[in-house]
Amino acid sequence: MILRSIFKVHRTRLGFAILGVSVVVAVLSGSLTLSRLGFNYLSVPVSPALLLAIPAGLGVVIALSGLEHVQRPRNLRRFLSDILHLVLVVAFGVSIYWLTVHSRGFEYVSDLAIIRNFFIVVGLGLPWVTFGRTEHSWLLPFVVTLFATQFGRSADGISYPWWASIIDPFGTVSQLLWAFLLFVSATVLYITDPRFASRKNAHGL
């Protein structure tokens, strides 16, 4: 009952619809191999399933939005309920996308890379929700992806610098770690909601 009302006040339907579309498109197109994105050739070819983790992650971000213009109470119960909601939504998004893509066994995309990309996209998108601009949550994931294809070539030609790891189809543990760190920072921002943290605003709630 409480969970249902939490889902109702957020953009759960729209977010999960975007997630669902991304999953379907990923399943249909995942066996293709992209050797370039737009006019930029990729150092390592990727499966579309790697890049479709970006709209899927944005779906998760949108599912977490909806209350960004509301001043909410600052107490433990609200923090806990926010944590629960966030963990549920992110875990659902990651697991449904990851399990679907994993079960198809596509080439040029790995489990590590999918989970990493989810963390990066949520980490870059969620702060926009926190600061009341959900409609711009796509901006940084898109900019990072496009800049990675343009500037992310390293000297050896087969690996990517840390900031361009979003288009690395295989992924390393250290990439996953910094992506997770980014995700955790965004989560802490989201839950503590620093816009309303000053004493004056908190008073009376």
Next chain:
Amino acid sequence: MIRFASKSVFGFWSFLVVLGAYAFLFVIMLANWRGDAVLTIRGFSILTWILMMILAGIASVDAARFSTAERAFLFTEKKSANRSFIFLFATTFIPVAIVHAVSMLCALVAAEAFIRNPFVIALAVIAQLASLAWAIAFGSALGRFLSPIVAGPIAAIAMFVMANTLMGQSSSVNRIRILGDTGASIPQTGLTWNVTHLLVQVVFLAVTGFILLTIDRMHMAGRYMPSIKTCLTGLATLGSLVVATVTIPGAPMVENGVRADHCIKGATEICIFDEHVQGSRSFIEVLNALVSAAKDHGYDALVPAKIVESSVRGWDPAIDPASGTRMVPPLSPDIQGETAYIAQYLAAPLWCDELSSSTPPPEKYFEDNMNVTTTWLSIAGFETETIDGSTILTPKEVDEIFQRWKTCSLQ
């Protein structure tokens, strides 16, 4: 006014993305651009399709936000609606245009570019701006019918599709590139923009962009819907771009007829493009070393009567191969230290059609070419650059090979 714009229109801040992208590119590519004005300007065009995607997305979100029900009172009449969307457009475009123009100017100054025609360069920059402006108008036209949450990615992906289908890949294809240039990263010596192409492009983008920016809306049940007339206008506008791409001929770049005419007397006469005079010192040293070594060791066949820097289009057919004139590749910083490549290019019979045809030249040619290159490099003291598995030839053998190559018998 600026204060209001920066607070109410997110698009005002999109210049930061442009600035970041240009700064990144500037740091990486400046050394390559040195001296070459056309390359410097076209170098930035590499980013155009990326910036068009981002700008379309940002403009789309702004238009969507201004079209929500709570802002509907702002434009009850069509005229004031158009005025608001033009205000949004200007707020996004003007900072971007200033950043773009200033970046081009700074890059030209920093690259110490040799400018042949400032008006054509200005026109090329205007054409780049027209592409960016069109992307903003396109995003704005899409955004006013979408919910703000999804407007950004949808417009960005739509722009991606448009750019991929209309911008084309190769500049050698003789078709107009209506959405603009996809850039260059190799020397552009001997090339200039096709002015007609630029003018057609600017006019076309300005007209279709304006149509998209002032596209009509229909108010229905609290939200804006495209009317049938709007749909038809939009489709006709986008369709006209496709039709223009397919039907209007005209390559974006044409040869400017300039030859390498800055000549230096060294071991032999070396003529290079004015663009490359600044950074040519180490190349001249290498060329002098190669020619003097060939003279000293009695390899007369290797000594060119004159060395001419080739344009980006390769061998100049106006040169008579019998005159002893030979060409070096465009002396860009890319090939700094690539002595083997320079020697190989200098020794190759570039006038032979067999080298540029789709069927590769016979195996014997590659063997000869490798042996000649290795011989030349080792007598000139570049032993570390020699090619493995090749032999050092005597002056007589080299002479024999060159006699055959003169008539293009590569067997």
